[in-house]
Amino acid sequence: MLTAYTSDEIRTAERALMALLPEGTLMRRAATALAVACVEALPRVYGSRVVLLVGSGDNGGDALYAGALLARRGARVDAVLAGKRVHEDGLAELTRAGGRRLGLSQGTSDPAVRALVDRADVLVDGLVGIGGTGALREPYAGLARLAAGAPGVVVAVDVPSGVDASTGEVEGDAVTAHLTVTFGAAKAGLLIDPGASRVGALRVAGIGLGPYLPEPGVVALTGPDVAGRLPRPGAESNKYRRGVIGVVAGSDRFTGAAVLAVAGAVRAGAGLVRFAGAAEPVRQVRARWPEAVTAVVSPGEDVKDVGRVQAWVVGPGMGTDDDAHALAASALAAGVPALVDADGLTLAARDRSLLRRAAPTLITPHTGELGRLLGVPADEIEARRLYYARRAAAELGVTVLLKGSTTLVAEEGGPVRVNLTGTPWLATGGTGDVLAGIAGAYLAGGLSALDAASCAAYVHGLAGRAAAGGPGGGEAPIAALDIARELPGAIRSLVAGG
Numbered sequence: 001m002l003t004a005y006t007s008d009e010i011r012t013a014e015r016a017l018m019a020l021l022p023e024g025t026l027m028r029r030a031a032t033a034l035a036v037a038c039v040e041a042l043p044r045v046y047g048s049r050v051v052l053l054v055g056s057g058d059n060g061g062d063a064l065y066a067g068a069l070l071a072r073r074g075a076r077v078d079a080v081l082a083g084k085r086v087h088e089d090g091l092a093e094l095t096r097a098g099g100r101r102l103g104l105s106q107g108t109s110d111p112a113v114r115a116l117v118d119r120a121d122v123l124v125d126g127l128v129g130i131g132g133t134g135a136l137r138e139p140y141a142g143l144a145r146l147a148a149g150a151p152g153v154v155v156a157v158d159v160p161s162g163v164d165a166s167t168g169e170v171e172g173d174a175v176t177a178h179l180t181v182t183f184g185a186a187k188a189g190l191l192i193d194p195g196a197s198r199v200g201a202l203r204v205a206g207i208g209l210g211p212y213l214p215e216p217g218v219v220a221l222t223g224p225d226v227a228g229r230l231p232r233p234g235a236e237s238n239k240y241r242r243g244v245i246g247v248v249a250g251s252d253r254f255t256g257a258a259v260l261a262v263a264g265a266v267r268a269g270a271g272l273v274r275f276a277g278a279a280e281p282v283r284q285v286r287a288r289w290p291e292a293v294t295a296v297v298s299p300g301e302d303v304k305d306v307g308r309v310q311a312w313v314v315g316p317g318m319g320t321d322d323d324a325h326a327l328a329a330s331a332l333a334a335g336v337p338a339l340v341d342a343d344g345l346t347l348a349a350r351d352r353s354l355l356r357r358a359a360p361t362l363i364t365p366h367t368g369e370l371g372r373l374l375g376v377p378a379d380e381i382e383a384r385r386l387y388y389a390r391r392a393a394a395e396l397g398v399t400v401l402l403k404g405s406t407t408l409v410a411e412e413g414g415p416v417r418v419n420l421t422g423t424p425w426l427a428t429g430g431t432g433d434v435l436a437g438i439a440g441a442y443l444a445g446g447l448s449a450l451d452a453a454s455c456a457a458y459v460h461g462l463a464g465r466a467a468a469g470g471p472g473g474g475e476a477p478i479a480a481l482d483i484a485r486e487l488p489g490a491i492r493s494l495v496a497g498g
């Protein structure tokens with residue numbers, strides 16, 4: 001499991017470790033790791049051009065010491081000093097190694113600065129790290145904009161400047177890096193958008209902080225974590241023991257969501273799928289998924305008549321009228337785990353009592369749906385994903401899977417799980433319905449809401465990548481049903497350790 005921390009947690013650990021070590025040890029460890037990363041990013045070090053963007057704090061100090069190491073290996077190193085102060089020892093080290101310095105007396109539009117940035121093979125962003133607060137101020141903001149047009153490799157020191165290391169929030173200009181070398185442990189903000197998309201490749205450089213770190217507030221499951229959690233049939237299994245999932249989805253107007261949710265459930269390995277809905281979606285589901293047991297539910301009927309299930313999925317495409325409300329309420333009245341998605345969430349936004357249940361409840365909103373549930377604009381949620389995922393879990397008393405550029409799974413009292421698989425190509429109609437089916441199958445298979453949600457997000461992301469053209473993620477458009485098709489292969493390679 002990858003663990004991630006806030007700036008304060010890192011600082012506390014850093015203080016505890018620093019008290020045991022000679023002064024400057026940690027910075028030298030950090031600078032060495034940073035210099036090694038720069039060496040690897042360069043075709044050859046000797047004769048290459050390295051430009052350091054240096055802020056006033058220790059983040060700048062790291063850049064200066066790393067620059068000194070590169071200068072000693074024959075690189076031409078120029079430091080652009082952006083702050084009112086500079087890490088004096090770091091600057092002295094760079095100067096001794098033959099590096100040069102340039103002030104910003106003429107501002108960031110200084111042609112000399114632009115020329116350096118334009119010719120840099122590697123541009124090192126040492127403006128601010130975990131000490132950064134709020135939107136980048138000038139002249140740092142101007143340098144971040146300049147870095148955006150740099151032709152060389154942009155390497156961020158600890159955190160891309162302008163990204164809040166604790167939350168991933170980005171208030172103004174921020175550096176977009178090709179590679180971020182972060183020290184001691186991952187910072188939560190490096191895993192969560194909008195910050196995460198500024199990070200590029202992430203390298204965590206150990207500097208000995210491990211024993212001093214607290215319980216993490218943010219974690220990410222890795223492949224083996226997910227493989228170890230997935231429900232798998234044993235010799236004693238039968239379709240009922242493996243988990244029967246009930247799906248309440250679709251309407252005479254919207255039939256696709258029903259087919260897609262059932263597809264996710266079947267392909268994720270549900271023992272049996274029971275589908276309940278209006279006549280037309282039932283017809284469509286029967287035609288596409290003969291494996292499912294279907295029942296037409298007329299207005300006023302109770303879904304319980306469909307048969308016993310171990311978990312319900314309620315909502316995709318079911319509509320939001322009174323009949324839909326009654327149907328959702330009858331499924332959610334059952335004392336088994338339930339997943340509420342899409343129209344089910346719109347209904348819950350109008351009537352929160354739908355979510356007040358004794359059995360575990362998982363909601364799977366995108367930012368717009370969560371916005372309606374909390375009464376907050378969607379773009380505000382997009383900007384502060386970690387905060388709102390946590391708040392929703394606490395306020396609504398449910399497990400929250402917040403979809404979008406980085407999927408988060410939050411439950412009160414525990415660390416938030418970030419999903420690291422996926423591809424931007426997943427942002428297309430119907431993929432959420434497939435995800436609901438997968439997570440519902442895992443709930444029915446006996447996983448907790450937290451595990452069902454995070455394992456579903458993981459395999460959904462893997463299948464999405466495969467559908468887009470390859471295990472690492474290709475660049476091809478995908479349709480939602482492609483994800484269901486790729487699921488068995490993705491799960492197979494995950495379980496095999498691939």
Ligand SMILES: NC(=O)C1=CN([C@@H]2O[C@H](COP(=O)(O)OP(=O)(O)OC[C@H]3O[C@@H](n4cnc5c(N)ncnc54)[C@H](OP(=O)(O)O)[C@@H]3O)[C@@H](O)[C@H]2O)[C@@H](O)CC1
Pocket residue numbers: 010011014026027030055056057058059060061062083084085127128129130131132133134135136137138140157158159183184207209
């Ligand atoms: N943790 C570890 O174990 C290790 C940590 N190490 C390193 O130390 C780094 C932390 O260093 P740090 O504490 O000196 O803070 P840092 O990030 O350099 O920035 C602080 C300065 O930035 C400024 N500033 C702030 N916000 C701003 C804004 N919005 N816009 C513009 N300016 C802004 C503000 O300057 P001021 O405005 O006061 O002049 C403030 O003083 C850490 O990220 C890692 O790289 C390694 O060396 C060793 C191991």
Ligand SMILES: [K+]
Pocket residue numbers: 059125126127128129156157158159160161
């Ligand atoms: K930085």
